[in-house]
Amino acid sequence: MAAIDQKLKGVKEGIKRMELQFQSFVADNKQRLDKLETEHNQLTSTFHSIMDAPYKPPKIKT
Incomplete structure (x- = not known):
């Protein structure tokens, strides 16, 4: 029974690490998306100005 408890504890710790990595991944992607949206808006504004x-x-000089 102790072996099963130890395995479950390891699985729970692994899941927790994966959740933290996923949250970090989501935060990084959010920053990238925000940057891309800002750049897109700037380029669109410049394009429309032109x-x-x-x-x-x-x-013509004559």
């Missing part, structure tokens, strides 16, 4: 600017044809 596209919305009035077109000025180049002056």
